[in-house]
Amino acid sequence: MPATDKPRLQVDNLQAWYDESHVLHGMTLNVGDGEIVTLIGRNGAGKTTTMRAIMGVLRKRQGTIRYKDQDIVALAPHKVPRLGIGYVPEERGIFASLNVIENLTLPPVTQPGGMSLNEIFALFPNLQGRNRTIGTRLSGGEQQMLAIARVLRSGADFILLDEPTEGLAPVIVDQIAVSLQILKQRGLTILLVEQNLQFASAIADRHYVVEQGEVVDEVQNHALAANMGKLNAYLGV
Amino acid sequence: MSLQSVSKSQTSQPVSVRAIFLVALVVISLVAPFFVYPLFLTKMLCFILFASAVNIVLGYSGLLTLGHAAFFGGAAYIAAHAMKVWGTPFEVAILLAVAFSSALGLLFGFLAIRRQGIYFAMVxxxxxxxxxxLAIQMPFTGGEDGITAVPRGMLFGVIDLHDTLTMYYVVLVLVAFGMLVIWRAINSPFGHVLAAIKENEARVTSLGIQPNRYKLIAFVLSAALSGLAGALKAIAFQVASLADVTWHMSGEVVLMTLLGGLSTLIGPGIGAAVVIALEHYLxxxxxxxxxxxxxxxxxxxxxxxxxxYGELREWYRRSRSARDHS
Amino acid sequence: MTEFFGVPVVVLLGQVLLGLINGSFYALLSLGLAIIFGMLNVINFSHGAFYMLGGFVTWIIFSHLGIGYWPGLLIAPIVVGLIGALSERLLLRHLYGVDPLYSLLFTFGAAMMLEGLFRYIFGSAGKPYPMPSALSGGYNLGFMFLPVYRVWVIAIALVVCFGTWFAIERTRLGAYLRAGTENPVLVQAFGINVPALLTLTYGFCVGLAGFAGALAAPIYQVGPSMGANLIIIVFAVVVIGGMGSIAGTIVTGLALGIVEGLTKVFFPTASAITVFIMMILVLMIRPNGLFGRER
Known part of the structure; x- marks a missing residue:
């Protein structure tokens, strides 16, 4: 990250609640332009909640979230994606009442520079020729590709990607890793939640370790191998 | 899906407070007809019972019923017809009306309980x-006019009900009996199962209890008591009218229950009294x-x-707990 | 003369036609009810009151301002839709977080209030509305007389229902609606203004009810209780059809109208309760409705 520039995303002392239960206890993290940063940690550590709080889907929160140096906590939830932030939720969120092309074109184009359908089909050949298929009839891997593809089409250049490899076969995971590397080369910035360290290390620049709603450690990707023991302890592997 | 309960259990007020309250209630209801027009009070009593009966379904079982006018108004027709055309004694007419509304409640309940939540209300x-x-079309109901000039008859063949004050006291006794039935039902093992179903139906089912059977019993009990209220009103006012079977009536009684306080024993009665008094004024x-x-x-x-009542109780509880903490 | 169970086919056809008219209103209203339920999770009891409002707007602008049927057919749904959108924005919205039974009770109260208001101002009696001259008269088909207005009602109702179906199933806005029905939070996270979408949906569907009210003015009299009586039947229609499918809702509405019309031929006294009897049968055999899925 160039020292002169402000980071793309700057989260400071973020607190968040589900109803009465306090889930995030002061998350602090940043993501620079063109970086891929992961949040790793056990289930229930608050990784997905962080994503939801940044998107404004989870409303009960305190602290600051700055995107391109603009405070986005006060923004209405539908205005956050219009800044060019794309969200790929953990459950993928493919709509059963929409077919593939409708799912793909659902998010409005928020800024120029998004991928065309041809580019998307080149990146994810599995989706080609499936336009009329009901979204949820696709395989799990294809649904994941569709979920990523639809935010790429919208022109988002900062993507929150929540556990894209969960429950997928290794061959599909490899395919998704390749496509994410292509996206990185295109200059996209990605905040990734991931449990699969091998997958994360193949694409990420940095890793934050999340525990009980806060960041407890940060590891550069090149130092990952040296810190493997420590990370495994965090993850309880 | 259920309407929010005001509290999970009855408040543990000191016994003396309750006793004083109860005695005061008895005294007031005995002397009230000497100060307020007795027929107005009779109407109020009928709706107090009606709203409290609806509360069994709406409050204690968490099922939104929008059809209770059928029991109230239907029983009114039966009682009026029995008194006027068949010339039955008062007590027989009441029993026939309650039997009718119970049977109708069984039928409605059986059908409606097949659907949950919002659909239950629509059904x-x-x-x-x-x-x-049917009430518009069937000849015996008198269409738009209803059944008018219904004789009040004699209770047990000896007490002449044409005296309005006597009628009031008879209605008072029967409404008090109805309230006692509700109180007993809610505080019985049956009532506790009902509360548990409302709280968490899946868990109750896993204990081997069939929730629908309990809901149905509650529904029939509620229909029976609504019928009692409707029959009493028809005889006291000597008319069974089409207005009592309309959807407005079903809605109005839900309003009384909600306005007074769901799932509280006396809330619906308060709501009914307020609405009736308000209508009288309006x-x-x-x-x-x-x-x-x-x-x-x-x-x-x-x-x-x-x-x-729910708001008052919440306010009382909060002010008391604030006092305890200080 | 051809007969069917001792009834001349002509009479039968006439009743089917009559039934289709009722069915058109059932379809227009249950369609809106189902879309509102899907998007807002609200059972809109005041749908009937908005139907009545549509009838009254048409009648008022005619009798006080001299604005006729055709403009009325456009003005009524717009006025009703705007009132609906405003009420959603100011009031109904605050009940989304609580049990849907409360929003049903709220719209129930609103329906009572509107009916009471119109009864207070205009009295209980129905107001006649003249048949527009272009649609009066009828065709003599040789075996029966076919009133033009009835054909018009059925045709325009079918067009509007199909148009609504098309808008929901085949357009981009419809895709937002379908997606919003499934997962409003995610749709919002894609940058779509879901609260505005809800207001729009409610306004449009209530506007449909207003349109139906305007359409009804020349055949049924305009009166304060026209809405509530119809909406309760439409509730039964919705219980029969289930609210899972737009097309299913339309078909159920039309079909029940026809069944009701035929009942009039064979059991005249039972025709008013036909839909309720059908509801009871469906509850016994297929509790979730013909096209329903439990929600």
């Missing part, structure tokens, strides 16, 4: 509307009653869903 509403259409003011009822309904749903 009860539609079934009651069917009774309304009927002379020239303001449109239905408009006002609808407006109060909206305000109540929007602003105080706990109802009058």
């Amino acid at each position: 009860t509403l539609a079934l009651a509307q069917m009774i309304y259409f 009927s002379t003011s020239g303001l449109p009653i239905m408009f006002m009822i609808g407006l109060i309904f909206m305000v109540c749903v929007m602003l105080f869903r706990r109802g009058i």
Whole structure:
């Protein structure tokens, strides 16, 4: 990250609640332009909640979230994606009442520079020729590709990607890793939640370790191998 | 899916407070007809029982019924017809009316309980509307006019009910009996199962209890007591009218229950008394009653869903706990 | 003369036609009810009151301003839709977080209030509305007389229902609606203004009810209780059809109208309760409705 520039995303002392239960206890993290940063940690550590709080889907929160140096906590939830932030939720969120092309074109184009359908089909050949298929009839891997593809089409250049490899076969995971590397080369910035360290290390620049709603450690990707023991302890592997 | 309960269990007020309250209630209801027009009080009593009966389904079972006018108005027709055409004694007419509303309750309950939540409300509403259409068409109900000039008859062949004050006391005894039945039912093992179903139906089912059977019993009990209220009103006022089987009536009684406080023993009675008193006042003011009822309904749903008694109790509880903490 | 169970086919056809008219209104209203339920999770009891409002707007602008049927057919749904949108924005919205039974009670109260208001101002009696001259008269088909207005009602109702179906199933806005029905939070996270979408949906569907009210003015009299009586039947229609499918809702509405019409031929006294009897049968055999899925 160039020292002169402000980071793309700057989260400071973020607190968040589900109803009465306090889930995030002061998350602090940043993501620079063109970086891929992961949040790793056990289930229930608050990784997905962080994503939801940044998107404004989870409303009960305190602290600051700055995107391109603009405070986005006060923004209405539908205005956050219009800044060019794309969200790929953990459950993928493919709509059963929409077919593939409708799912793909659902998010409005928020800024120029998004991928065309041809580019998307080149990146994810599995989706080609499936336009009329009901979204949820696709395989799990294809649904994941569709979920990523639809935010790429919208022109988002900062993507929150929540556990894209969960429950997928290794061959599909490899395919998704390749496509994410292509996206990185295109200059996209990605905040990734991931449990699969091998997958994360193949694409990420940095890793934050999340525990009980806060960041407890940060590891550069090149130092990952040296810190493997420590990370495994965090993850309880 | 259930309407919010005001509290999970009855409050543990000191026994003396309750006893004083109960004695005061008895005294007031005994002397009230010497100060207020007895027929007005009789009407109030009938609706207190009606709203409390609806509360068994709406409050304690968490099922939104929009069809209870069928039981109230239907039983009114039966009682009026029995007294006027068949010439049965008062007590027989009441029994026939309650038997009718119970049977109708069994039928409605059996059908409506097949659907949950919002659909339950629509099914009860539609079934009651069917009774309304039947009431318009069937010859014995007298169509738009209803059954008029119903004789009040003699209780047990000796007590002449044509004296309005006597009628009031008879209604008072029967309404008190109805309230006692509700109180007993809610505080029995049956009532506790009902509360548990409302809280968590899946868990109750896993204990080997069939929730629908309990809901049905509650529904029939509620229908029976609604019928009692309707029959009493028809005989006391000597008329069974079409207005008592309309959807407005079903809505109004839900409003009384909600306004007073769901799932509380005396809340619906308070709500009924307030609404009846208000209607009495409005009927002379020239303001449109239905408009006002609808407006109060909206305000109540929007602003105080706990109802009058529920809000008062919450306020009392909060002020007491504040005192305890200080 | 051809007969069917001892009834001349002509009479039968006439009743089917009559039934289709009722069915058109059932379809227009249950369609809106189902879309509102899907998007807002609200059972809109005041749908009937908005139907009545549509009838009254048409009648008022005619009798006080001299604005006739054709403009009325456009003005009524717009006025009703705007009132609906405003009420959603100011009031109904605050009940989304609580049990849907409360929003049903709220719209129930609103319906009572509106009916009471109109009864207070205009009295209980129905107001006649003249048949527009272009649609009066009828065709003599040789075996029966076919009133033009009835054909018009059925045709325009079918067009509007199909148009609504098309808008929901085949357009981009419809895709937002379908997606919003499934997962409003995610749709919002894609940058779509879901609260505005809800207001629009409610306004449009209530506008449909207003349109139906305007359409009804020349055949049924305009009166304060026209809405509530119809909406309760439509509730039964919705219980029969289930609210899972737009097309299913339309078909159920039309079909029940026809069944009701035929009942009039064979059991005249039972025709008013036909839909309720059908509801009871469906509840016994297929509790979730013909096209329903439990929600």
